[in-house]
Amino acid sequence: MSVHKENLPIIIIGAGLSGTLLATRMAQRGYDVILIEKRPDMRKVDISAGRSINLALSDRGLKALRLIGLEQEILDLTIPMYGRRIHDKQGNTTLQSYSGRANHFIRSVSRQDLNIKLLNAAEQSGKVKILFESPCTHVDLQKGIVHYRDRGGNTKKIAGQAIFGADGAGSALRNSMMRHSGSLRFSFSQKFLKHGYKELTFPAWKGGQHCMDKNALHIWPKGGYMLIALPNLDGSFTVTLFLPFEGENSFEQLQSPQQVIAFFKKEFPDALEHMPNLSKEFFEHPTGALATIKCFPWQTHGKTLLLGDAAHAVVPFYGQGMNASFEDVTILDELMGTSFDEDWLKLFKRYESIRKRDADAIGDMAEENYYEMRDKVQDTTFVIKRKLDLALEQTFEDYHSKYALVTFQEDIPYHLAMQKGHCQDDYLMQFSSNLNEEFADKINLKILKLQLDKKCPS
Amino acid sequence: MSVHKENLPIIIIGAGLSGTLLATRMAQRGYDVILIEKRPDMRKVDISAGRSINLALSDRGLKALRLIGLEQEILDLTIPMYGRRIHDKQGNTTLQSYSGRANHFIRSVSRQDLNIKLLNAAEQSGKVKILFESPCTHVDLQKGIVHYRDRGGNTKKIAGQAIFGADGAGSALRNSMMRHSGSLRFSFSQKFLKHGYKELTFPAWKGGQHCMDKNALHIWPKGGYMLIALPNLDGSFTVTLFLPFEGENSFEQLQSPQQVIAFFKKEFPDALEHMPNLSKEFFEHPTGALATIKCFPWQTHGKTLLLGDAAHAVVPFYGQGMNASFEDVTILDELMGTSFDEDWLKLFKRYESIRKRDADAIGDMAEENYYEMRDKVQDTTFVIKRKLDLALEQTFEDYHSKYALVTFQEDIPYHLAMQKGHCQDDYLMQFSSNLNEEFADKINLKILKLQLDKKCPS
Numbered sequence: 016m017s018v019h020k021e022n023l024p025i026i027i028i029g030a031g032l033s034g035t036l037l038a039t040r041m042a043q044r045g046y047d048v049i050l051i052e053k054r055p056d057m058r059k060v061d062i063s064a065g066r067s068i069n070l071a072l073s074d075r076g077l078k079a080l081r082l083i084g085l086e087q088e089i090l091d092l093t094i095p096m097y098g099r100r101i102h103d104k105q106g107n108t109t110l111q112s113y114s115g116r117a118n119h120f121i122r123s124v125s126r127q128d129l130n131i132k133l134l135n136a137a138e139q140s141g142k143v144k145i146l147f148e149s150p151c152t153h154v155d156l157q158k159g160i161v162h163y164r165d166r167g168g169n170t171k172k173i174a175g176q177a178i179f180g181a182d183g184a185g186s187a188l189r190n191s192m193m194r195h196s197g198s199l200r201f202s203f204s205q206k207f208l209k210h211g212y213k214e215l216t217f218p219a220w221k222g223g224q225h226c227m228d229k230n231a232l233h234i235w236p237k238g239g240y241m242l243i244a245l246p247n248l249d250g251s252f253t254v255t256l257f258l259p260f261e262g263e264n265s266f267e268q269l270q271s272p273q274q275v276i277a278f279f280k281k282e283f284p285d286a287l288e289h290m291p292n293l294s295k296e297f298f299e300h301p302t303g304a305l306a307t308i309k310c311f312p313w314q315t316h317g318k319t320l321l322l323g324d325a326a327h328a329v330v331p332f333y334g335q336g337m338n339a340s341f342e343d344v345t346i347l348d349e350l351m352g353t354s355f356d357e358d359w360l361k362l363f364k365r366y367e368s369i370r371k372r373d374a375d376a377i378g379d380m381a382e383e384n385y386y387e388m389r390d391k392v393q394d395t396t397f398v399i400k401r402k403l404d405l406a407l408e409q410t411f412e413d414y415h416s417k418y419a420l421v422t423f424q425e426d427i428p429y430h431l432a433m434q435k436g437h438c439q440d441d442y443l444m445q446f447s448s449n450l451n452e453e454f455a456d457k458i459n460l461k462i463l464k465l466q467l468d469k470k471c472p473s
Numbered sequence: 474m475s476v477h478k479e480n481l482p483i484i485i486i487g488a489g490l491s492g493t494l495l496a497t498r499m500a501q502r503g504y505d506v507i508l509i510e511k512r513p514d515m516r517k518v519d520i521s522a523g524r525s526i527n528l529a530l531s532d533r534g535l536k537a538l539r540l541i542g543l544e545q546e547i548l549d550l551t552i553p554m555y556g557r558r559i560h561d562k563q564g565n566t567t568l569q570s571y572s573g574r575a576n577h578f579i580r581s582v583s584r585q586d587l588n589i590k591l592l593n594a595a596e597q598s599g600k601v602k603i604l605f606e607s608p609c610t611h612v613d614l615q616k617g618i619v620h621y622r623d624r625g626g627n628t629k630k631i632a633g634q635a636i637f638g639a640d641g642a643g644s645a646l647r648n649s650m651m652r653h654s655g656s657l658r659f660s661f662s663q664k665f666l667k668h669g670y671k672e673l674t675f676p677a678w679k680g681g682q683h684c685m686d687k688n689a690l691h692i693w694p695k696g697g698y699m700l701i702a703l704p705n706l707d708g709s710f711t712v713t714l715f716l717p718f719e720g721e722n723s724f725e726q727l728q729s730p731q732q733v734i735a736f737f738k739k740e741f742p743d744a745l746e747h748m749p750n751l752s753k754e755f756f757e758h759p760t761g762a763l764a765t766i767k768c769f770p771w772q773t774h775g776k777t778l779l780l781g782d783a784a785h786a787v788v789p790f791y792g793q794g795m796n797a798s799f800e801d802v803t804i805l806d807e808l809m810g811t812s813f814d815e816d817w818l819k820l821f822k823r824y825e826s827i828r829k830r831d832a833d834a835i836g837d838m839a840e841e842n843y844y845e846m847r848d849k850v851q852d853t854t855f856v857i858k859r860k861l862d863l864a865l866e867q868t869f870e871d872y873h874s875k876y877a878l879v880t881f882q883e884d885i886p887y888h889l890a891m892q893k894g895h896c897q898d899d900y901l902m903q904f905s906s907n908l909n910e911e912f913a914d915k916i917n918l919k920i921l922k923l924q925l926d927k928k929c930p931s
Contacts, residue, residue: 185654196643196663197762200718204662205654260658304655 026175028151029182033323033340035133039083042140053150069245069253071334072122074425079341093122094246100231106285115408119423123245151187159318177359178319186325203310211302217289219250226289305330313367317360327374332385373429399455400447438471484633486609487640491781491798493591497541500598511608527703527711529792530580532883537799551580552704558689564743573866577881581703609645617776636777644783661768669760675747677708684747763788771825775818785832790843831887857913858905896929
C-alpha cells in the first residue's frame with residue numbers, strides 16, 4: 016500500500032450497497048473512512064417499506080464482491096435463476112433460458128440481506144466509522160467539506176481528502192453540483208417512465224416451500240404492463256407489478272380492493288391464487304416511480320466524485336442497477352492500481368472519462384429491455400430469434416448474446432457489449448422475420464455464425 | 474372579459490421579458506397581478522453586467538407584442554438586419570440574405586430597452602404590482618403559495634389563483650418541482666455546450682456612426698469557434714465571442730491581455746481594429762455558459778405553470794429564445810379565448826400538451842444552428858444550397874426555407890416548421906452536393922420546386 020500524504024479521512028455519503036462496498040475497499044487500501052447515512056441502521060430498524068428489496072446479482076456484481084473477499088459469503092444468500100419463466104393467459108409457462116450455457120445464470124438476492132453483510136464487512140475492517148441518521152445537507156465542492164445534520168438535529172461539518180457521493184438517485188452531493196450548474200457546466204437529465212411499480216408478495220407455502228419454480232425469474236407479460244416475481248430464501252416471492260400511472264389499465268384505475276382483485280382475476284389469474292394479502296399490500300405499499308438519471312461531470316475539483324445511482328440511476332429492466340454500481344468500485348480500484356499516488360483529480364478525471372460511456376450504455380439498454388420484457392417476449396419473431404441466440408450459444412464457445420455479454424461477460428465494458436449486442440440483435444431479428452418456428456431448427460448455424468462474425472466483429 | 478370567480482391575484486415570478494409581457498396581458502384581461510422579481514429595478518440601477526444584452530426580434534415576438542398593443546413602440550427601438558454578413562480571413566465580406574423577400578428580416582434590439590418598455594407597460598395597466606429585490610425561495614405547489622424574501626430580508630408568502638414561473642433558466646418554481654420529482658414524475662434535462670461566450674463591444678464612431686454595415690448580423694466563422702456582432706441604436710455593436718472552454722483555441726488558453734490580443738490579431742484582425750477596449754472588456758466581463766433546458770410537466774395541480782426559459786431555455790443560435798418565450802404568452806392567451814372559465818387546470822394541461830413539442834423543436838433547432846453557423850456557412854455545398862433556397866423564395870410565393878418558416882412564419886408551429894424545414898434541407902443539400910457554384914444558377918427551379926412539394930408536403 017502507498018504512503019498516505021494526507022491525514023484527512025475519506026468521506027462516503029450513503030451506506031447503501033455501493034457506499035459500503037467502496038468503504039470496505041478503501042479501508043483495505045489503508046484509508047480511514049467516514050460513512051454518512053441518512054437512514055437508521057437497518058440492522059436495528061426495519062426500513063424496507065415495500066421498496067425494491069429484491070435484486071438480481073450477476074457476474075459484474077460478483078467480481079466486485081470478490082475484490083473485497085466477500086463473494087462466497089454473499090453467494091450463500093442467493094437463489095439461482097436460470098431463465099425467464101413466461102406465464103401466458105391460460106396459466107401455461109415456458110422457460111426462456113438466460114443462456115445456452117449451464118454455468119451462466121443470475122441470482123436472486125435480498126437487498127437487505129446483502130446490505131447488512133456489507134455494513135458488517137465495512138465495520139469489521141476496523142477503519143470505517145458509520146454515522147447513521149445523519150443526512151448530508153450539502154457539500155462545499157471547492158473545499159471538500161461535507162455538511163450534515165447529526166442525530167440531535169445539529170448542523171455539523173467534516174473535511175475529507177476525497178468525498179464520494181454514493182447516495183442514490185436523490186444524491187445530496189449531486190444536488191450541490193446542480194447548484195453550481197453554470198460554473199461546472201453540469202449537464203443533467205432525469206427521465207421518468209410512464210409506468211410505476213408496486214411491490215407485492217407470494218407468501219411461502221407451509222414448511223418454507225416456494226409456490227412455483229424457484230429457479231426462474233417469473234414474468235407475466237401483457238403488452239402495456241407486466242408482473243414479475245423473484246424467489247426469496249424463506250420460500251416467498253417478491254412480486255412487482257409494472258403498470259402505467261394513468262389511462263386504461265393503470266394505477267389510477269385501481270382505487271378499491273374490488274378493482275384490484277378484479278384486475279388480477281382478469282389479467283393474472285394464476286398469480287392471484289398465490290396472493291392472499293393482495294389488496295392489503297396493494298394499498299399499504301407505495302407506488303414507485305422509475306427514472307433514468309444521467310449527468311456529467313461526475314467529479315469536481317478532484318475533491319468529490321459521484322458513484323452508483325447518484326451518477327447513473329437506471330430503470331430495473333436489465334437487472335444491472337446494482338451490478339453497474341458495484342462495477343464502479345471495481346473500475347475505480349483498478350485505476351488506483353497497486354501504488355496510488357493520491358492524485359485524486361487525475362484519478363477522478365480518468366475514471367469519469369472511461370466510465371461515462373459505459374454508464375450511458377447500461378442506462379439505455381435498461382430502457383430498451385423494458386420494452387422487450389413488456390412487449391416482445393411473446394412476439395413470434397422475437398421467440399425465434401431467442402431460439403437462434405440460444406442455439407448459437409450452445410454450439411459456439413465464442414458466441415454470446417447481448418444479454419450474455421452484459422450479464423455474464425464481466426470483463427467486457429457495457430458500451431462494447433451494447434455495440435456488439437445491437438449489431439447481433441439487428442441481424443438475427445431480420446433473419447428471424449423470414450422464418451417460421453419449425454424451420455428455425457433446421458438453420459445451418461455454422462453459416463449463420465460466419466455471417467454474424469463478419470457483420471459484428473469484436 | 475369573463476367574471477372572475479376567485480379574488481386571489483395572479484402571481485408571476487420574474488419581471489424579465491416574458492414575465493412582464495404576461496403580466497400586461499393578464500392585466501388587460503382584468504386580473505390583478507403581482508410580479509415578483511429578485512433583481513433591482515433596471516430603470517433605476519444598471520444590472521446588465523456584460524450579459525447577452527442584445528437580441529434578435531422576429532415575427533413570433535412581434536405577434537405577441539402586437540397582442541398587448543406595444544408593437545410599434547418596440548419597432549422604433551430596433552435596427553433591421555437583412556442577412557448574415559460573413560467576414561473571411563482576408564477581411565472580405567459577403568451578405569447571406571435571411572430571405573429572398575424584401576419584407577422578411579430580423580431586428581436587433583437591446584434587452585434592457587425592451588424590458589424597460591415592458592415594465593412600464595405592466596405598471597401603466599394599473600393592475601400590476603411589481604416587487605423588486607424579492608427573490609422567490611420556493612413555491613408550495615399544492616396550495617399555490619409563493620414564498621419569497623422581501624427587501625428587508627424577511628420571509629414572506631403570498632397565495633395566487635395561478636402562479637407563473639417566468640423566472641428564467643435558474644427558475645425557482647422549477648426547482649420546487651424538482652424537489653417533488655418522484656411524485657410529479659418531473660422529467661428534466663440541462664445540457665451544456667462545450668463552448669462559452671464573452672460579450673465585447675465595437676464602440677460607435679464619433680457622431681454615433683456604426684463602424685460597419687449596421688443592417689446585418691456580422692459573423693466571423695472559424696470552424697471550432699466564432700465571433701458575431703449585432704448593431705445598437707447608439708452606433709455601437711454588441712460583439713459576442715463563442716469559444717470552447719478548454720483545449721486548443723479556448724478560454725482556458727486566453728489568460729493574459731497579450732494572449733487575447735494575439736488571438737484576435739491572428740483570427741479576427743478586421744474585428745480587432747474596432748476594439749480599442751478589448752482586453753479590458755475581456756477580463757471584466759464574465760464567461761457565460763450555454764445550455765438547453767427541457768422539462769415536463771410544466772404545470773402542477775392546475776396551480777402553477779412554467780413559461781419561457783424556465784420551461785425551455787435554448788442556446789442563442791436561432792435567435793429564437795425571446796421569440797419563443799413571447800410566443801408562449803400568445804398561445805396561452807389564444808387558449809384562454811374570449812371567455813375564459815378560470816379552469817386553470819384544464820388550460821394548463823391543454824397548453825403544455827400542445828406547446829411542449831414546439832419548445833422541444835426550437836431547442837433542437839437552436840443546437841443544430843450552432844453547428845451550422847460555426848462550421849457550415851463557408852462550406853461550398855451549404856453555400857450552393859442557400860443560393861437555391863433564396864432563388865426558390867424569390868421565385869415562388871409559397872416557398873419558405875427552414876429559417877424563414879421558423880423566423881417569419883409566425884402562424885406555423887415550431888415543430889411543423891422543423892419537420893418541413895428538415896425535409897427541404899435534406900433534399901436541397903443532397904441536390905447541391907452534385908453541383909458546382911456556377912451551375913447552380915442554371916437549375917430549372919420549377920422542376921426543383923415540384924420535387925420539393927412532392928417530397929415535403931405541408
